[in-house]
Amino acid sequence: MSQKQAAPTKSRVEAEEQSSSAAPPAETEVTDEINPAQLSLDHEKLKQQQKDRIAKLDKETLQKLLYQMILVRRFEEKCAESYSLGKIGGFCHLYIGQEAVAIGALSALRPDDYVLTSYREHGHAIVKGMSPDEVMAELYGKAGGCSSGKGGSMHLFDADKNFLGGHGIVGGQIPLATGVAFGTKYKGTDQVTLCFFGEAAVNQGAFHESLNMAQLWKLPCIYICENNQYGMGTSLQRAMSLQDVSQKAHAYEVASEFVDGMDVLAVREAVQRSVERARQKYLPTLLEIRTYRFMGHSMSDPGNYRTRAEIEKHQERDPIKLFTESLTEQNVIDQSTIDEIEKRVRQEVEQSVRFAEESPLPDPKELYTHVYANPVTGDK
Numbered sequence: 001m002s003q004k005q006a007a008p009t010k011s012r013v014e015a016e017e018q019s020s021s022a023a024p025p026a027e028t029e030v031t032d033e034i035n036p037a038q039l040s041l042d043h044e045k046l047k048q049q050q051k052d053r054i055a056k057l058d059k060e061t062l063q064k065l066l067y068q069m070i071l072v073r074r075f076e077e078k079c080a081e082s083y084s085l086g087k088i089g090g091f092c093h094l095y096i097g098q099e100a101v102a103i104g105a106l107s108a109l110r111p112d113d114y115v116l117t118s119y120r121e122h123g124h125a126i127v128k129g130m131s132p133d134e135v136m137a138e139l140y141g142k143a144g145g146c147s148s149g150k151g152g153s154m155h156l157f158d159a160d161k162n163f164l165g166g167h168g169i170v171g172g173q174i175p176l177a178t179g180v181a182f183g184t185k186y187k188g189t190d191q192v193t194l195c196f197f198g199e200a201a202v203n204q205g206a207f208h209e210s211l212n213m214a215q216l217w218k219l220p221c222i223y224i225c226e227n228n229q230y231g232m233g234t235s236l237q238r239a240m241s242l243q244d245v246s247q248k249a250h251a252y253e254v255a256s257e258f259v260d261g262m263d264v265l266a267v268r269e270a271v272q273r274s275v276e277r278a279r280q281k282y283l284p285t286l287l288e289i290r291t292y293r294f295m296g297h298s299m300s301d302p303g304n305y306r307t308r309a310e311i312e313k314h315q316e317r318d319p320i321k322l323f324t325e326s327l328t329e330q331n332v333i334d335q336s337t338i339d340e341i342e343k344r345v346r347q348e349v350e351q352s353v354r355f356a357e358e359s360p361l362p363d364p365k366e367l368y369t370h371v372y373a374n375p376v377t378g379d380k
């Protein structure tokens, strides 16, 4: 008689490293019912956790994080306005509500680390060091854009800044990032690669193949699932059998954590732990960062798959509002600091629109440059 196999352990890596994994909170189920008392309790609890983290950081770092979140928010509000005016065409996916994820995560990196992400990438690109001018011009389809106006919103790219896109194929960037991490390890550098993707990408085979190889080959890649709970108009509940995304790492013995994506400092700390694991031990990590997008999937989303009440419930935990309140209560900033940040941001965003408006359209002669053609068949 065959011996009964022992139940699989949760994760060998987790057990070894005592990573501070937290289980997703039970109350994450989305309902239309709003309980103001519960909301205010949640808000206070989250603020207290954030305050404990604030106490560990210097004023300059904290103010920079707030400035970056406000810059990305205002930049995208301007994108929405310009899109409605017909100045931006094609697809345009806004990141409003999710800012704490990119800003917290990128604050844990060195400039020479790599970042790859999906089409919801305006914020990642700006925080990785690309100028709002070249990003806005790209959205306008102008020659001054980072991809010479030929890529648009979904194809921001800057190899000099180690920002490798901007990808329109759901999950397409996951194997690419795995390859980038392989490349840095092969060359013997200690750079790490951050790969962002939505929770719908987790159902793609490419995600599973990448995690398997990353752990097997010990690659310094950090997989960040920005779980905003929807893939276009389909909720996570309707599309995924195991909704605790962080648990999927256990199948490959990859270390994982569940993180509150509305707290910029919680994200920063989780990514710092992952970066250390990647730089020092060449080990991958999967982070499930739970967040919510306040706008539609793209600018053309009628939004009839969720209620206004559901959106408002999540807006109570707006990451910028939460961080501003915590910083104010901790005396790190006051109203005059907030006004200064808003003024500086307004000028930068207005400047980016001026730059985009004044930049010429791409020269028609450029039509076939940078276009991939198969050298064997000649297919475009």
Ligand SMILES: Cc1ncc(C[n+]2csc(CCOP(=O)(O)OP(=O)(O)O)c2C)c(N)n1
Residues within 6 Å of the ligand: 118, 120, 168, 169, 170, 171, 197, 198, 199, 200, 201, 202, 228, 230, 231, 232, 297
């Ligand atoms: C391989 C592939 N299948 C389908 C699509 C169409 N599509 C574009 S975005 C999207 C939803 C992706 O949702 P998620 O990964 O959660 O990212 P989010 O948009 O929420 O940031 C789908 C299905 C695509 N671009 N690529």
Ligand SMILES: [Mg+2]
Residues within 6 Å of the ligand: 198, 199, 200, 226, 227, 228, 229, 230, 231, 232
């Ligand atoms: Mg999603």
